[in-house]
Amino acid sequence: MLFHSFAFLVFFPVVVAAYFALPPRSRWAWLLAASYFFYGWWRVEYLALILFSTLVDYAVGLQLGKTTSPRARRAWLGVSIAVNLGLLGTFKYFNFLNANVEALCTWIGLPYGVPMLDVLLPVGISFYTFQSISYTVDVYRGHRPPERHLGIFALYVSFFPQLVAGPIERSTTLLPQFRETHRFTYDNLVKGLRLMLWGYFIKVAVADRLGLYVDTVYGDVHQYEGVTMLIATYFFAFQILGDFAGYSYIAIGAARIMGYSLMENFRRPYYADSVQQFWREWHISLGAWFRDYLYIPIGGSKSGTWRTYRNLMLVFFVSGLWHGAAWTVILFGVMQGLFVLGEKMLRPWTARFSDATGLDRLPWLHNLVRVAVTFHLVLITWVLFRASSMADALTVFRSTVTGLFTTDHLFVPTGDVTAFLINIALIAFVMAVQYVQGDREAGVFLNSLTRPARWALYLMLLFGILAFGEFGERAFIYFQF
Amino acid sequence: MTAPQTLRIVLFAVLVLAINAGLTRAYFHAETPSSWTLATDAQLRARESFDLEWLILGDSHAKCGIEPRLLPNAFNLSTLGSHYYHSYYRLKHFLEQEGGSAAFVVLPMDTHSVAWQRKRMEDGAYWSQYIDYPQMAWRTGDFAGYARQYLTDYWLPYAGHGDRIVEAGLGWSDTTTRFPLLDGHIQMPGDWSSTPHAERIALTEQRCAFIHDDYTLPDPVTLRYLRDTLALCAAHGIRVVMVRFPLTEEAWEVIHEHMELDQLDALYDELFAPYPDLVRIDLGHALGERLALFNDPDHLNEEGAQVFTRMLLERLDEAGLIARGNAS
Helix, strand or coil: CCCCCCCHHHHHHHHHHHHCCCCCCCCHHHHHHHHHHHHHCCCCCHHHHHHHHHHHHHHHHHHHCCCHHHCCCCCCCCHHHHHHHHHHHHHHHHHHHHHHHHHHHHHHCCCCCCCCCCCCCCHHHHHHHHHHHHHHHHHHHHCCCCCCCHHHHHHHHHHCCHHCCCCCCCCCHHHHHHHHHCCHHHHHHHHHHHHHHHHHHHHEEEEEEHHHHHHHCCCCCCCCCHHHHHHHHHHHHHHHHHHHHHHHHHHHHHHHHHHCCCCCCCCCCHHHEEEEEEEHHCCCHHHHHHHHHHCCCCCCCCHHHHHHHHHHHHHHHHHHHHHHHHHHHHHHHHHHHHHHHHHHHHHHHHHHHHHHHHHCCHHHHHHHHHHHHHHHHHHHHHHHHHHHHHHHHHHHHHHHCCCCCCCCCCCCCCCCHHHHHHHHHHHEEEEEHHHCCCCCCCHHHHHHHHHHHHHHHHHHHHHHEEEHCCCCCCCCCCHHC | CCHHHHHHHHHHHHHHHHHHHHHHHHHHHHHHHHHHHHHHHHHHHHCCCEEEEEEECCCCHHHCCCCCHHCCCCCEEECCCCCHHHHHHHHHHHCCCCCCEEEEEEECCCCCCCCHHHHHHHCCHHHHCCHHHHHHHHHHHCCCHHHHHHHHHCCCCCCCCHHHHHHHHHHCCCCCCCCCCCCCCCCCCCCHHHHHHHHHHHHHHHHHHHHHHHHHHHHHHHHHHHHHHHHHHHHHHCEEEEEEEECCHHHHEEEEHCHHHHHHHHHHHHCCCCCCEEEEHHHHHHHCCCCHHHHCCCEECCHHHHHHHHHHHHHHHCCCCCCCHCCC
16 A cells, blocks of 8 residues: 555554554554555555564564574574575565576576566565564564564564555564553644655655656656756656655654654755765665664674775675665665775875865865765766666766757656746755755654744645645555565 | 644644635636636536527537537537536536526437546546536445545645646746637647548557547446436436537548447447437448548547538438528
8 A cells, every 4th residue: 555545545544543542452453454454455465475474583583582502593593584585585586586597598508497486576575574684683682582472573574654665673662662552642643744744745746746757768768868867867866765755754654643653764865975974864774774784793894994895895785686686776786885985995085185175164165065976976876776777777877978968858758847847846845944954853853843834834745745746646666675 | 632732723724725725716717728628618607598409518529529609509518538427417517506408418429438438537626516426436336536536626626736826827828729619619620631641540549449448338337327318308308319420431440340330329229219209310420531521530620510510400400300590
């Protein structure tokens, strides 16, 4: 079920009303049923996978609680990781791997006949498997005891607000909340609704509108060039921000209304002054997951400079792989890693350059340059992320550069100038709000406004969604991960 | 919840409703100049009397095909992309809410008239004045779809159309592509004969598949609305004239590949049997070879409408429904 579908507009109030009407001890069952209904709305068959993953990790958790032998504990953890990554590997990566092996065999002249799997990628599988893995690792590390209530554990894996596109929660913070008694409060309602409103605005009125332009241009990369191509890539940068951050805000807001706190997932990544900072503000829960469950276990930054670089590259490679089973997306991750490494390695030279050019003495200009450079480095990787193939990505790069001053077809993807200008205005509005937001969380920022300013913003967002929204119920991009 | 919190919610809701009303007005103001449906209603309301002799209903075939000024005291209330259910609700409103009357109602009897085409529920803001959404939901079984449709059509007609409001507000609205609308009839300017043959055939195939809903017809809900329309006319003492509108022969060839016309006509026989005074006029092939009279495979152009309406007049004369001298 999509958050911006009519079905969800009916589903959510019903779930919330019944949730608070039920006695606290049975609420978990209602939320679990609602979560499975929410997930099964796409395809009921998907539920089998989530149930399987839940049962395995529940059992592993119990075994880890009983076993003291380090070897047995490692083995049980291995079972959990193997099962979850096995699910991911089968449904997400098998066909990609198979196609590449087939291409390689064809190239060297070997016979190859392994058929492709005729399965659809289950929505959100990368999110809930990671969340589930984090539980077994936390139990293995002794950060929390095993969850003995199967229903509550199942709810942890499938909690509908964050089930299909995060934030990827930790067992240490989310599981205890299912045992708390949550009361309906005006404060939670208002704070949750305002986050949902902001999320809906950047998803429906910004991301989905921009998506129309982006899809037209990236759907036929040979037809467009120069400024049109560049604009489409700029638009995609804001489309994916609105799409993914929008989902996260709606998820956090929806959970908040029911009294649950989910972790912040986005801040204002396009104001980041380095690629490393960008990743601290973009998909924060995934970055934190990789830090705690991959980067630190393989040594982090404590084993010397080159090992740190190796560890970073490994994390970014896996991050690219997590984002999709395609060479373009893997390269996306690798390039992000190289940029982060580049920043670290070039730091002495960039500092010297700032000093020599006098940029240091103009902090606002210095910051502006850093933000602009960071944004454009990220933009290069967005081309890889969005392009359908490596060939398309190369075409985008080539035709953007060779026809840089060509404005042919600029308004074709929107149909007219007005729609194009409204797209620009919406982006400017989002950036202006985030500028004022500063380093605060979106919820904290919204809370800090005076009532007239808040109400004005609410009305702008509400009617912005209604008037400029794209109501084709376009799926969230991150669902495919 | 405390009293001040409740008050805040009420105040906010009032503000939302006020802005919503303002945006709705702005939308209609922006949309009317370029909306055939809204402009047709405006022309109808500008008439001195709603007591008509001839009322033409139907979709774009009727809208472009019948020149009402050639008929006595006639108005073309057809709407683009409409269907029997639209015609039924519009006629019902005309007769029962607007106090109108008509001696004769013209309805289409085309090959695609019994298709469903849910996707045709366009111009929702216009149709929200006339359509009975609960009834539509009940009849189609699509409760969620019509609940959503009601919400957007009735309460949020401007939803997704903010660009139009901005354009109108800035004076950027482009109304230069409008064709003349006279007593509800659109004069189409095109000449289909000037389109190259290969392109004509490709477009004809596309167009035929579209209007026939990929040939998934007849649809029972559509048939039910046709029956209701006939019953409504009978209840108001209105005689019904069912007309098959001309298509190019190229279009007929495509249709014959997918449909058995005899079966369709047998269905119409059954539907019309309870109404012995109903008149059927089949002019489907009347102009098929004269491509210069068409705007596209299934719409007559301005000259075609003149020629077709005169042919229709002859047939009405033969049926004793009109004296040629009465035509204006």
